[in-house]
Amino acid sequence: METIIQASYFMAAVIFILGLKQMSSPVTARRGILWAGAAMVLATLATFLAPEITGSDQALTNVSLIVIAIVIGGGYAWWSGKRVAMTDMPQMIAMYNGMGGGAAATIAAVELLKANAEASHDPTGTMTIADALGPDVAILGILGAIIGTVSFSGSIIAWAKLDGRLHRSKLLPAQHLINAVIAIATVGFAIAIYFSADLTTIVIFYSLALVLGIFITVPVGGADMPVIISLFNALTGLAVGFEGYVLGNAAMIIAGIVVGSAGSLLTHLMAVAMNRSVANVFFAGVGTDSGGSATAAEGEMKEIQAQDAGILMAFASQVIIIPGYGMAVAQAQHKIWELTQLLNDQGVSVKFAIHPVAGRMPGHMNVLLAEAGVPYDMIYDMEDINADFKNTTVALVIGANDVVNPSAKTDTSSPLYGMPILDAIESDNVIVIKRGRGTGFSGVENPLFFTDNTKMLFGDGQKAASELIQAVKELT
């Protein structure tokens, strides 16, 4: 029996690694998640056979409780995961990740409580948690408990902020100082748990870690949320790996640590793509009042009607579409895909240019376009397409603003300065579909809108796209 269980865990660990590897290429990604899913089912079923569980005094009660918990927790997650809109994906990932962190923290809690009970029955009364568990298990168990708890409460806050349920970016004055104090206190209580056996200490420790996760996440600006979610994802992986050591479960160690390291690298890549450092995300409180006053743009915006814009595009040799989150909010991606197909029929080459921070998260825009049916080989990353703008007749900007702002390159006083941008300005014509004349997410004026080759098509993204489709259709 033990052999079957261990073999299942071993296979699960191998398949998780292969699955993740496959998920890093669009061609094999789908297969990767299916395999990993099968491995998870295998590991879960094998666990039901474990002698520790079947041989326990309360085996019947505990196994029934396990089944009930899986049905409730899994059922809820299945239901919510199936119905969430693609635009809301980032916060759902945060939520499920928080649950994982919470699970790791509660596993540690059960272990600590068991050790505490064992120590309290010690006749000499000097036994500590470290004695009961062994020093290595105690240290990793407590570490996993801190990390898991912070990831749990932090992810819940991240979910609430992205879901528009929480708008505050400041709880208390001198927030960073208070966070530092709470962090030190949490570590202090963690050490106290190790050297004692006291229930109150454990309870205070968990409460402090919960508060710490909340306080760390609340000041983080909306645009930086993806980095935080990715960081919590890596942290949960680490916590799972540590609790795997506590339980002597190799599959948990391997899966947890692989995610911990992959997630750390992914966090770093995201931060780089967004021109931020991870430390910056935590300590800056961006989007509130940072950023100087950029030089005001000169000139006038020139309006264009959909009719003329359609003609311009239908007779272009190449059109590059630059979508932003505004397109997804207006639910215009389906119309844009329809327009793309019409232009293709006219012999126009159409490409999509995706800035790393388009959407709510790096890669989020690709998901939204994929949902509308756009094949991924029409979609280009910034590095691959920037050189192509000078051969382009029309760059169509829809719902994007800061990612095409040339002042990021030229104006050292701009808050965007240094951020890599899409060089839409290089193309012969730029058409910008925009709701109104206001500034972008960063609140920075965009000089692109005032150049001679830029024309503004004001209006709701979906309506403007429909008008463009109409205009192109009339030509055929």
Added chain:
Amino acid sequence: MIEGLAALYIFMLAGFTGYEIITRVPVILHTPLMSGSNFVHGIVLVGAMFALGIAETTTQQIIGFIAVLLGAGNAVGGYVVTERMLEMFKSSKKEGSEG
């Protein structure tokens, strides 16, 4: 079962493996990949099952129950959203309409 030093080797090798997997991944897959790795640490469900399985007191059972509840949410939710995202990635070559 897993002694201290052996565990240290596992930690190290797993760390390098994770790093290798992610290097040179295209930006277009960042979100699905984060979601996929989020699913993989859903293996915490197995640990949660042990925690509840070996629980002795009512308090331990309650906490263990929460652990399994959350772990199952992580695993199932992570799977569903990742699968939904990745199922939409398709190539234009299959339809023969290269853009």
